[in-house]
Amino acid sequence: xxxxxxxxxxxxxxxxxxxxxxxxxxxxxxxxxxxxxxxxxxxxxxxxxxxxxxxxxxxxxxxxxxxxxxxxxxxxxxxxxxxxxxxxxxxxxxxxxxxxxxxxxxxxxxxxxxxxxxxxxxxxxxxxxxxxxxxxxxxxxxxxxxxxxxxxxxxxxxxxxxxxxxxxxxxxxxxxxxxxxxxxxxxxxxxxxxxxxxxxxxxxxxxxxxxxxxxxxxxxxxxxxxxxxxxxxxxxxxxxxxxxxxxxxxxxxxxxxxxxxxxxxxxxxxxxxxxxxxxxxxxxxxxxxxxxxxxxxxxxxxxxxx
Amino acid sequence: xxxxxxxxxxxxxxxxxxxxxxxxxxxxxxxxxxxxxxxxxxxxxxxxxxxxxxxxxxxxxxxxxxxxxxxxxxxxxxxxxxxxxxxxxxxxxxxxxxxxxxxxxxxxxxxxxxxxxxxxxxxxxxxxxxxxxxxxxxxxxxxxxxxxxxxxxxxxxxxxxxxxxxxxxxxxxxxxxxxxxxxxxxxxxxxxxxxxxxxxxxxxxxxxxxxxxxxxxxxxxxxxxxxxxxxxxxxxxxxxxxxxxxxxxxxxxxxxxxxxxxxxxxxxxxxxxxxxxxxxxxxxxxxxxxxxxxxxxxxxxxxxxxxxxxxxxxxxxxxxxxxxxxxxxxxxxxxxxxxxxxxxxxxxxxxxxxxxxxxxxxxxxxxxxxxxxxxxxxxxxxxxxxxxxxx
Numbered sequence: 204x205x206x207x208x209x210x211x212x213x214x215x216x217x218x219x220x221x222x223x224x225x226x227x228x229x230x231x232x233x234x235x236x237x238x239x240x241x242x243x244x245x246x247x248x249x250x251x252x253x254x255x256x257x258x259x260x261x262x263x264x265x266x267x268x269x270x271x272x273x274x275x276x277x278x279x280x281x282x283x284x285x286x287x288x289x290x291x292x293x294x295x296x297x298x299x300x301x302x303x304x305x306x307x308x309x310x311x312x313x314x315x316x317x318x319x320x321x322x323x324x325x326x327x328x329x330x331x332x333x334x335x336x337x338x339x340x341x342x343x344x345x346x347x348x349x350x351x352x353x354x355x356x357x358x359x360x361x362x363x364x365x366x367x368x369x370x371x372x373x374x375x376x377x378x379x380x381x382x383x384x385x386x387x388x389x390x391x392x393x394x395x396x397x398x399x400x401x402x403x404x405x406x407x408x409x410x411x412x413x414x415x416x417x418x419x420x421x422x423x424x425x426x427x428x429x430x431x432x433x434x435x436x437x438x439x440x441x442x443x444x445x446x447x448x449x450x451x452x453x454x455x456x457x458x459x460x461x462x463x464x465x466x467x468x469x470x471x472x473x474x475x476x477x478x479x480x481x482x483x484x485x486x487x488x489x490x491x492x493x494x495x496x497x498x499x500x501x502x503x504x505x506x507x508x509x
Numbered sequence: 510x511x512x513x514x515x516x517x518x519x520x521x522x523x524x525x526x527x528x529x530x531x532x533x534x535x536x537x538x539x540x541x542x543x544x545x546x547x548x549x550x551x552x553x554x555x556x557x558x559x560x561x562x563x564x565x566x567x568x569x570x571x572x573x574x575x576x577x578x579x580x581x582x583x584x585x586x587x588x589x590x591x592x593x594x595x596x597x598x599x600x601x602x603x604x605x606x607x608x609x610x611x612x613x614x615x616x617x618x619x620x621x622x623x624x625x626x627x628x629x630x631x632x633x634x635x636x637x638x639x640x641x642x643x644x645x646x647x648x649x650x651x652x653x654x655x656x657x658x659x660x661x662x663x664x665x666x667x668x669x670x671x672x673x674x675x676x677x678x679x680x681x682x683x684x685x686x687x688x689x690x691x692x693x694x695x696x697x698x699x700x701x702x703x704x705x706x707x708x709x710x711x712x713x714x715x716x717x718x719x720x721x722x723x724x725x726x727x728x729x730x731x732x733x734x735x736x737x738x739x740x741x742x743x744x745x746x747x748x749x750x751x752x753x754x755x756x757x758x759x760x761x762x763x764x765x766x767x768x769x770x771x772x773x774x775x776x777x778x779x780x781x782x783x784x785x786x787x788x789x790x791x792x793x794x795x796x797x798x799x800x801x802x803x804x805x806x807x808x809x810x811x812x813x814x815x816x817x818x819x820x821x822x823x824x825x826x827x828x829x830x831x832x833x834x835x836x837x838x839x840x841x842x843x844x845x846x847x848x849x850x851x852x853x854x855x856x857x858x859x860x861x862x863x864x865x866x867x868x869x870x871x872x873x874x875x876x877x878x879x880x881x882x883x884x885x886x887x888x889x890x891x892x893x894x895x896x897x898x899x900x
Contacts, residue, residue: 343622343829369831370619396746399836400862404849418834418847418862422746422760425767429834449749452870460583475576475899484584485858491584 345369352393356385374429382432383441386417390446395419395428398447401454403461405486412436413463417443439464442471460485541569544881548577552655552885555895559872559884566880571873575866578899586859591617591826592691594859599685601861602897604647607640607676608839610689615770616835616846617691618820620828629693629818630772635706635809636679636688637771638802642713643672644840644892645795645802649720652792652889656733661723668716671709678705691826693819706810710803717799724792734788738875738887741786748871752842752864754891757794758786764838771837776808788890795892827854841865841892861900865893 348368356364356375363378364385377385389395399418406412411433420427434440442465443450454465455474462483465471473480482489496507542565547558556577562570582601586594598613599606611633618625625633650665673683678699680688688694724730740750742758755762763780765773781797783790828850836845842864851857868891875887 343831345831370622370833372834398749399843400834400845400847400860402847402860402862404832404858416847418845422762427768427834447749448747449867449870452866453749456866473576475579477576484581485587 343370348373348375355392356388359388360385372427372429374431377430377432379432379434379438379440382430385430386441386443386446389419389428389430393421394423395421395426397422398443398449398453399427401443401450401457403457403463403485405461407487409433410435411438413438413461415440415457415463434463439466441466442468444468459483462486546884548574553888553895554651554893557869557888557893557895557898559888561881561884563881566882568876568879568881568884571876571884573869573872575869575895576899578895580900582900583859583861586856588855590854591828591856594856595689595691596685596687598861599687600896601863601900602644602839602841602844602865602894603684604894605640605644605840606685607636607688608644608837608844610687611637611771612835612837612839612844612846614689614691615837616833616848617826617828619835620831620833620848620850621691621822621826622829623692623820623822625693625771625820626817627772627814628816629689629820631809631813632694632698632818633689634772634776635806635813636676636686638806638809639672639675639706639709641840642799642802643669645799646672648795648840648889648892649792652886652892653724653730655885655889656730658724658727658730661720664716664720664723668713671712675702675705675709678702690819692822693817695819697818703810703813706806710807710810714800714803717796717803721796725796731789733882733886734792734890736785737788737879737883738890739785739787740871740875744871744874745786748874749867750842750871752838752840752868752892753791753794753798754842754868754871756780757783757791759784764836764843770835772809773805775812776805778805788886791890825854827852836862839864841894841897842868863897863900865891865895865897866900869893869898 345367346369348366350366350373353364353366353375356366360378360381363381365376367374367376375385397420399420400416402416402418404414404416406414413434413436415432415434417430418427419430432440440463442454444454444465445467451469452474454468455470455472457463458465458468458471459473459475460483472478476484482494484491499505499507542563544561544563545558546561547553548556550557553559558574558577560572560574561568580600582597585597589597595610595613598609601609614625646665646669650662650669653659653661676686676688677683679702680686680696682688688696740748740754740758742755742760744750745755745758745760751762759782761780761782764770765778766780778801781794781801783794830850830852832847832849834845834847836843838844843862844864845860845862847858847860847862848856849858872887872891875891876884879887
C-alpha cells in the first residue's frame, strides 16, 4: 500500500460519486456498452476458473460474453473512438486544456483536481461497476483511474483505452490495434523508461484467450503502470524490443511459455525450454502428466514414469 | 624449415596461410573462433552456457544458452495453494531465499488487503538484510575466486556461516529458510535473538574492512576489474538492469527507498552508487551495501516493537478476484511477483520477474570487445543465480 498512486485512489471514488448522473444524461448507451467490455470479461474468466461454478453461472457467463463480444472487434472500437470524442470536445476544454499548457509531464501529475472531475470517458466504468457488485459482493473491484496522463491518452485513442486502478495499482487495458503506439508514447512522452516485465495470462474460456502485459516503471516519476491487451490464440502483438531492449528475453520467454508471437522481435526462439519442445507449458490446457508419459514411452520404452 | 613451410602437402604451409592475408599483407587472416563455455564450468556459477565468438582473445559476440535448471516454478504455482507455493519461491534465488519469500508473502498480502503487524515487519527486515549480506558475501567470495584471489572466499564463508547459524536458530533451515508466512511470521524470535544479531553486527563490521584490505587496493584486483564490463547508466535502464549493477552505473535507485515496503521507511540508510559502471565499482557498491545493511539491522534490532507477529488472516486463503504486481529490492535487483487471483485457493497465475534473468541479458553488451578472461569477471560481477534465471 506504500505505492505512490495511493493518493489517487481517493479521487476516483469522489468522481464516481459525482458523475453517475452526468453519465446517464450525457453519453448514455455508449458509455454503458463500452464500459461493459472490461469488468464482465474479467469476472467471467475468473469465475469459470473456480472449482465448481455450477451451470447457472455458466449460463450467465455465456450471455455476458455474447453481450460483450460485439464491442470487442477493432472496427467498432474505432467508431467508438470517434463517437465519444465529439461530445467530449465540448465538455473537456476547461480540464483538458489546463494540464497541457500548465504542467506537462513534470512530477506528480495527478494532484490536479479539475482534470479528474470533468472527464466523461473515465465515467463509463463506474456505471458498470454497480451491476457487477451485487453478483459478487466480496472484494474490491477495479475502479476507473483518472490522471493527466490518462486524459492525454484518451484524447488520442478514445475508447481504445480503459484506465483502471485496483488495490492502488494503475493499469490500462489497451486495444490490440493501438498497443505499439501506446507503448512508444509511454516511453517517449510519459518517460516510462524502464520496462520491468513482459508477460501473459491464459484464459482458455475467453474468445480473446490471452492477456499480454507490460509492466512499466518511470524513474523520473517513480510510478508504475501496467499496460494490458487481449489477443486471440494465433494473434500476435508488436514487439517492444525497439522501444526497450530488455524486452528481448522477456518476450522470448513469453513465446516459450505461451506461444505468443511478437512481431518484429529480432530473434524469437525458445529460451528456457529446449528447441524441440512440444507445446507451451503455461497455457492452461497443457497436460503435464501426459507430456511426461509420452516422453518416457518414447525415450525409455516404459509405459509410465508416474 | 623453409622447405616444410612451402610444401604443398602441409596445410599449414606459408603459401596456404598467405592466401588468407589481408590486401596489404600485414597480418594473417584472423578467422573467428567459436568457443563454448559451460554449462559445466566452474566460473559460470551454475549451469550457464555461453557461446563466445572470438577473434584471438577478443570477444566479438556472445550468446547465452539458459534453461538447464528450469523447473517450471510458475506452472507449479498454478497447481498449489497460496501457502503451499511459499516454500517453492525459496528455491529460485537459493542464496537469498529470505528475500524471495518476503516478496511473495507481501504480494499475496496485498492481494488479500492485509498487512503484516509491525513486529513481523521488523523481523522481516532484520532477516532480509542479514540475507542480503549473506548473498553479497557469497558473491564476493566466488567472484574473487573466479578472478584468482582465493583468500576472500574463506573469509566471507566464515562470516556467512554466522548468518546461516542465526537463520538455523530462528527457523531451523539455513538456506531455503521459508522464514515468513503470508500475513506475517510463523516463529517468534528465539531467546537471545537480539543479542545474537547484535553480536554478529559487531563481529562482522571489522571483517568487511578486512575484505577491503585484501582487495580494494590490491593491484591485481584493480587491474582485473577496473574498466572491465562497463555499463553506462542509460544502457542499464534500457536493458532493465537493476540492483547493485544499476547503482554502480550511477543511478541512485533502490526500491527500499523509492517505494518502501515492509518497515524500511522507518530506517535511515544511504544508497551507495558508483560512477564508472565497471566491475570495480560494482564491487565497491556491494561492499558499501553490506555496511548499509548492518546499519539497518542495528536500527531494527534496537527498535523492534512488541506485539503480534501474525495478521488476522483466514485459514484458507482465497484472495478476491484481481491481480497485483509487487516487487522488492532483492540482493540482485528488482524481484517482482505478478499474481492473478480467480478467487479460488490457488493462484490463477504467478509470474516471477527475476532480477538475475534480466541482468544476465546485459552480459553480451558488457563483454563485447573485452578479453576472454574478462567474461569470467563479468559473469561474476553480474551476480546471477541460475536457479533464478531458469526458474
